[in-house]
Amino acid sequence: MTFADILKTLPEAAGEKLVLTDAAGAEVATIANAPGTAGSFRVYAYLAQKYGAIDAEAAAEGLAIYAEHAQDASAHPGKHPNIDRLLALMLDGRPLTARIL
DSSP, rough: OOOHHHHHOOOOOOEEEEEOOOTTTOOOEEEEEEEETHHHHHHHHHHHHHHHBHHHHHHHHHHHHHHHHHHHHHHHHTSSSSHHHHHHHHHHHOBBBBEEE
């Protein structure tokens, strides 16, 4: 399945943006629910709801959801920052907290 196909199976997520924070409470990233990032907003919202935080287990599922885009992100670091974040999380294991605003 492609990312677009998988995305259609995820629950809708409402909100303007999703804010990711580290263990110290520092904001790490913001993902807007807007054209160009709405798919990532939906993926991260789904993972946060399912796992309670974006940890290594959630990151692994997120990479599977991103499908062909995860492969492209691995080949071209920096091209897909929301996927790069999951790849980094798989290495360092430091979970992120997600809040939808």
